[in-house]
Amino acid sequence: MNLKTNIPTTGSAQVETFDAVVIGAGFSGLYALHRLRDQMGLSARVFDIAGDVGGTWYWNRYPGARCDIESIHYSYSFSEELQQEWTWSERFAAQPEILRYLNHVADRFDLRKDIQFNTQITSLVWNDKNKLWEVGTKDGTIARGKYLIAGTGNLSVAKTPEFKGVETFKGEIYATGNWPHEGVNFAGKRVGVIGTGASGIQAITEIAKEAAHLTVFQRTPNYATPIGNAPMDPETERQVKSRYAEIRTKSRNAFLGIPYDQVQPSALAVSAEERRRVYDARYVQGGFRLFVDSFADLLFNKEANDTAAEFVRAKIRERVKDPQVADMLTPKDYPYGTKRPPLETKYYETYNRDNVTLVDIKATPIELITEHGICTTTDEYELDAIVLAIGFDAMTGPLLSMGIVGRHGLKLEDKWANGPLTYLGITSHGFPNLFFITGPQSPSVLYNMPLAIEDHVDFATDAIRYLRDHDLDTIEPTLEAETRWVAHVYELSQQTLMPGTDSWYMGANIPGKPRVCMVYLGGAPAYRKICADVQAKGYEGFTLDRTMTTEGRGHRRSLATPKRKLFTCIE
Numbered sequence: 001m002n003l004k005t006n007i008p009t010t011g012s013a014q015v016e017t018f019d020a021v022v023i024g025a026g027f028s029g030l031y032a033l034h035r036l037r038d039q040m041g042l043s044a045r046v047f048d049i050a051g052d053v054g055g056t057w058y059w060n061r062y063p064g065a066r067c068d069i070e071s072i073h074y075s076y077s078f079s080e081e082l083q084q085e086w087t088w089s090e091r092f093a094a095q096p097e098i099l100r101y102l103n104h105v106a107d108r109f110d111l112r113k114d115i116q117f118n119t120q121i122t123s124l125v126w127n128d129k130n131k132l133w134e135v136g137t138k139d140g141t142i143a144r145g146k147y148l149i150a151g152t153g154n155l156s157v158a159k160t161p162e163f164k165g166v167e168t169f170k171g172e173i174y175a176t177g178n179w180p181h182e183g184v185n186f187a188g189k190r191v192g193v194i195g196t197g198a199s200g201i202q203a204i205t206e207i208a209k210e211a212a213h214l215t216v217f218q219r220t221p222n223y224a225t226p227i228g229n230a231p232m233d234p235e236t237e238r239q240v241k242s243r244y245a246e247i248r249t250k251s252r253n254a255f256l257g258i259p260y261d262q263v264q265p266s267a268l269a270v271s272a273e274e275r276r277r278v279y280d281a282r283y284v285q286g287g288f289r290l291f292v293d294s295f296a297d298l299l300f301n302k303e304a305n306d307t308a309a310e311f312v313r314a315k316i317r318e319r320v321k322d323p324q325v326a327d328m329l330t331p332k333d334y335p336y337g338t339k340r341p342p343l344e345t346k347y348y349e350t351y352n353r354d355n356v357t358l359v360d361i362k363a364t365p366i367e368l369i370t371e372h373g374i375c376t377t378t379d380e381y382e383l384d385a386i387v388l389a390i391g392f393d394a395m396t397g398p399l400l401s402m403g404i405v406g407r408h409g410l411k412l413e414d415k416w417a418n419g420p421l422t423y424l425g426i427t428s429h430g431f432p433n434l435f436f437i438t439g440p441q442s443p444s445v446l447y448n449m450p451l452a453i454e455d456h457v458d459f460a461t462d463a464i465r466y467l468r469d470h471d472l473d474t475i476e477p478t479l480e481a482e483t484r485w486v487a488h489v490y491e492l493s494q495q496t497l498m499p500g501t502d503s504w505y506m507g508a509n510i511p512g513k514p515r516v517c518m519v520y521l522g523g524a525p526a527y528r529k530i531c532a533d534v535q536a537k538g539y540e541g542f543t544l545d546r547t548m549t550t551e552g553r554g555h556r557r558s559l560a561t562p563k564r565k566l567f568t569c570i571e
Contacts (some may be wrong), residue, residue, distance in 0.1 A: 021135055021145030023248050023402065025115050027056015028151025028437040028453045030102065031078065035461045036149075041088040042464075045143055046055050046115040047135065053106045053115070056153050057098045061179040062387075063201035063210075065095035066344045068227065069448055070287060072240050075101065076450055077248045082108065085242055091227045092287070092343075116141070122136050123403035124148060126432060131473045133433065134502030136403070147464050150399060154445050157397035159390050159510060163194075165369040172385040176203055177392065186211045186460070189384040192374055194224055194366070198342040202391030207387065208350045215357045215381050217366065217374065218337075221331045223312045226348040227343035228286015239441065248451070255523040260293035267295035267304040279311045281474075291341050299521075310337040319348040328360050328432065349459050370376070394504040395518040396420050406431035419507070419516035423477035423485045423541055424531060426456060432474040432545075435460035440518045441489045445505075447524045459531055460497045474545045479539030493517035532556035 019042035022032045029046045036044040047556045050058045063235060066075050071088035086104065099417025106112050123136035133148040135141075158177040166173070178201040191211040193204050198216045208214045240247060250259035262282075267275055275295075282289040290308065297304040313330050320326035329348065338523060350356055359539060364376040374381040396416060404412040410430045413419060422428050426435055438444040444452060463475050493499055498517055502508035508515050520527055534540050 001524070002143065012286060012370055015142045015144055016045070017132065017144040018043045018045045020044040020149060021133060021143060022107075022149045022151055023116070024055060024122060024151035024153060024156075024437075025050065025106075026057070026151065026153055027076075027450050027456065028149075028153070028378050029101070029115075030105055030109075031076065031453060032149050032151055032437070032457045032461070033111050033114055034078075035457055036464075038109065039113060040461060040465060044114060045145070046111075047119045047121055047137065048117055049120045050556075053112070053153075053317075054099045054102050054154055057095055057102060057155070058539040059175065059178050060175040060199070061095055061183075062174075062179060062199060062203045062389075063184075063206035065176075065199070066178075066202060066227070066229070067093050067098060068198070068288070069258060071097075071232065072237065072247075073251060073448055074086045074098075074450055076105065076454065077244070078408045078454055080244070081472050083244050086234050087237065090229055090232055092227055121402045125403075125405040126407060128407055144534070147435070147437050147460075149437060149460055150183075150402075150439070151453075151457075152398035152402070154395050154438060155372075155392040157401055158388075159393055161365055161388055161390060162511065163369050164433070165535050168214060168371050169369050169373075169386060170385055171373075172369045173388065174357060174385065175388045175457045176200070181250065186383075186385060188212050190373075190382060191234050191385045192213070192217060192381060192383040193387040193388065193389055194374075194423075195219075195391065196220070197388030197389060197391055198340060199391075200387075201342045202343050203387060203389055205345060205347050208353055211355065212387065213355045213357070215359060215374075215383065217359045217361045218328070219362050221329050222339065222342050223309065223331050223336045224342040224344040224347055225290050225315075226286050228284070229343055251448060252455075252528060253525050255525070256288060256292045256446060257443075257451045257524050258292075260289060262325045262476065263288075263293050263296050265295070266301070267307045268297070269345070275307055276311070280306065283315065284313075291337050299498070302335060302418065302497060305335040305337070305497060312362055313374070314338060325351050325358055328358055334501040335497045337498075338498050339503040339505070346412060373532055384400050388413065391504060391509050393513070394507075396446070396513075397508070397510075399436065400479070404431065404434070406434070407436045415471045417433050419514040420518065421482055421486055424459075424483040424534065425489075425520060426459060427475075427477045427542075428532075429477050429479045429482045430474040435463070441485065441520055443520050443522075443524050443527050444518075446519050446521070447527075452524070455528060455531070457534070462535065463542075466539065467544065470544070470546075472544045474543075475539065476545075477541055478543055485541075485556075487528070489520050492521045493519075496521050535538075 003295055020036050022029050025046050025048035029054045033044055033046050034041045070091055070094040086548050099138055120138035121139050125134045127134050132144045132146055135143040164509040186207055187210055189209055189211055189218050189222055192215045193200055194217045201224055204216055247259055251257050277293050282294045298308050316325045365379045366376055368375045374379045400413045405428050420440035422439055422441045425439045505519055506515055506517055
């Protein structure tokens with residue numbers, strides 16, 4: 001029997017109660033709703049601040065927005081019929097096509113009827129007496145759910161602009177993460193783009209083709225490499241669809257969740273000639289092949305990484321005509337891959353255009369945004385429009401923005417004041433029946449997201465099924481399990497080159513944010529094995545509670561799993 005009731009409050013409002021509440025209607029929320037409602041027969045309500053489905057692909061409509069994982073892999077695997085019926089037009093799908101795909105999914109599985117759009121979550125509070133999560137929204141809507149699934153995404157809360165005077169600018173200001181749905185016409189305008197991360201690189205390439213003049217304000221150059229996009233080859237798609245199950249299995253057993261299989265053990269174990277051959281081949285193939293399908297030690301050995309970094313630097317110098325501009329675009333002070341490697345199409349050639357100027361704002365920082373443009377320490381640039389491509393409060397930002405309060409009034413923002421504290425990147429001690437989908441300290445952004453999402457939603461809903469089958473009320477990680485997981489994630493990060501670079505992986509892009517590694521770096525296969533072992537051992541590391549009634553008196557029985565050594569499979 002599912003749980004869906006209207007509970008009267010002290011006022012005239014009604015509180016609708018569901019088995020599960022889901023936050024977010026992107027890849028995570030859509031699959032979670034389908035799994036809970038259609039496969040488990042539970043009542044569920046999805047809330048999203050957007051006006052329709054899509055998650056990040058609803059908001060990120062800036063020119064050039066495109067996925068950096070091949071379309072045939074960046075898609076759901078849970079329905080064979082869905083896999084067979086959908087046809088992608090490009091090797092790497094652009095934002096409009098991904099959004100059409102998610103709309104198709106919502107329609108195909110009739111999901112919209114259980115989604116409440118245009119709803120901003122302001123509080124998510126655990127009521128320990130009723131064993132329910134209470135949901136508060138900006139418009140006053142209140143709901144309750146026994147289980148709470150946070151599918152808020154990893155890159156959905158934009159970084160706040162740090163520039164003085166931004167409110168005085170009389171021209172147009174746009175943010176890549178919240179682009180006007182009607183589009184923007186830059187023809188004949190002087191445009192400034194601040195930021196050269198993944199979004200900035202995509203937008204810069206397209207805006208330069210339209211603007212009268214484009215000025216790019218760059219603080220940190222990136223190791224961008226070709227995406228290798230092209231129209232989808234019908235024969236390739238036919239072959240993939242004929243063996244999709246096999247491909248998905250290979251993907252889930254690959255470090256990044258993509259079935260690449262040409263990686264060699266070490267860049268230092270081959271000759272310079274062989275190394276160059278491998279790098280050239282992966283560079284032309286495109287995607288993340290250079291990063292994860294060339295040599296396995298690039299993220300762990302600085303000497304090996306130097307060979308890949310210098311290869312990319314040489315390519316930048318080859319592609320940019322002006323040596324001074326090429327030098328400005330060349331990363332020099334951090335290893336390749338320790339920031340997410342952006343993928344591009346003729347990005348570096350954009351700087352060969354007469355209408356594009358590059359400004360180094362590390363050497364000459366932005367001091368002020370005025371009514372008419374941007375002032376650095378040395379120059380003033382008059383502009384008609386400014387595009388902010390300054391990134392996101394990644395990983396933790398979306399979760400901490402919702403006012404999550406657990407047992408005994410514990411606020412998630414207080415618990416995570418010095419960095420995220422999770423077990424498996426899915427749960428946190430003190431917050432029963434709350435599941436983070438691709439949360440901090442999971443592989444998340446270093447794992448093909450649709451597959452990572454399916455893994456996490458399956459873990460969460462399997463746990464819910466287990467609770468219901470065993471007449472249990474709550475599941476919550478033990479403090480010991482959480483502490484050991486956090487230490488394990490830290491130890492893994494210290495074996496890599498990641499901590500030495502200021503990146504959003506480390507939380508270093510947000511002033512005042514704790515500088516800790518936000519991502520599990522052991523790879524998708526190791527992580528999946530850990531999660532499977534936890535489940536196989538009766539949810540090892542979790543406390544499972546039931547509330548029983550004896551002679552009319554409430555009695556709480558704890559079914560905490562016995563203490564055992566955790567993560568033995570990878571220690």
